[in-house]
Amino acid sequence: MLFAGEDTPLLPNVLDKHGCTEKNAFPYRSQTRQPCFILENASRSIATKLASGSEGKYQCHQCHASIEIDRMRSHVGQHILCRLLGVPENSLHEQIQHCQPCGFCGRDTCTIDLKKSRNAFKVISSCPYASEFKLGNAKKSSKRQPCTNVPIHCSICDIDPKTKCRPVFWKFNIFHHIQTVHPAHWSNSSQRTQNLPSSFVDVLSVSDFELQEIVPLRSRPYPVPATTTLLSQCEPVHNDNPHARKRIRVS
Ligand SMILES: [Zn+2]
Ligand SMILES: [Zn+2]
Ligand SMILES: [Zn+2]
Structure with missing residues (x-):
């Protein structure tokens, strides 16, 4: 196993062969800053090595907190939402990547997809911090x-004739995708x-509960139209009818 920055005579040769020019940080990158020489199992091993040492916990790249793997998506999503809504996190060791940060790790090197299996979609990711979760619960x-x-399909993109999916x-x-690819909708x-x-x-949409929990000091509104969001997306509230879907305004 080779690790970034480790002193092994083989490493420079191997990385040169794979077009890597930035060798002192992980993931290795080429001259055009594209990630290269990615081995998924190796990535997970490196992530494990970088973890705090607590069993089953991984180190958040952004704040270095030690997080259980099944909570990493929600944890990193909070950093991403802070960036989206202009909440400064000045003490981060690494900022969330711009445009399309991975929802599991906050970097821009991982793939994400949804594969239909029977009646549900399964999340497929190359991220070393990926963990299985139920989409219904995570929403x-x-x-x-x-x-x-959570991963979602862009419902205004065309269906890919090969995959039959959006x-x-x-x-x-x-x-960011809507701004750049569907500017008429921004x-x-x-x-x-x-x-x-x-x-x-x-x-x-997100619920008011989610905004208050994560970004009470937001300086920008959540970027959906200032209309409604579903209260049923947040924790159950005391209500005689547990299935009631009440709409509330968000800002
Ligand atoms: Zn963090
Ligand atoms: Zn990732
Ligand atoms: Zn689209």
């Missing part, structure tokens, strides 16, 4: 895991989406 904000950053993005990254003046199907807006 609901809770005290333990307030963040609902492209997949992390929920908080879809806004309002520069309000910095929010516009003219999207309401079912898609529901998918992109």
Whole structure:
């Protein structure tokens, strides 16, 4: 096993052969800053090596907190939401990557996809910090895991004739995708989406509970139209009818 920065005579030769020019940080990168020489199992081993030493815990790249693997998505999603809504996190060791950060690790080197299996979609990722989770549960904000950053299909992209699916993005990254690929659905003046199907807006929305838990000091509004979001996306509230789907305004 080779690790970044380790003093082994073989490492420079191997990395040169794979076009890596940045060799002192992981992942290794080529001259054009593209990640290279990625071995998924090796990546996971390196991530484990970098973990705090606690059993089953991994070190967050951004804040260096030691996080259980099944909570990493919700944890890193909080850093991503802070960046999206202009909440400064000045003490981070590594900033969240721009544009399309991985929802599991916050870097831009990992792939994400949804594969249909029977009646449900399964999350497929190359991330060393990926863990299995149930999409249905992850879409609901809770005290333990307030963040609902999950992979979603872009419902205004065309269906890929090969895969018969639409492209997949992390929920908080879809806004950058809409700005750049579907500019007619982005309002520069309000910095929010516009003219999207309401079912898609529901998918992109977050609950007031999630915003208050993660970004109470946000300086920008969550970028869906200032209309509604589903209260049922957050923790159950005391209500005579547990199935009631009450809409509330978000800002
Ligand atoms: Zn962190
Ligand atoms: Zn990742
Ligand atoms: Zn799209």
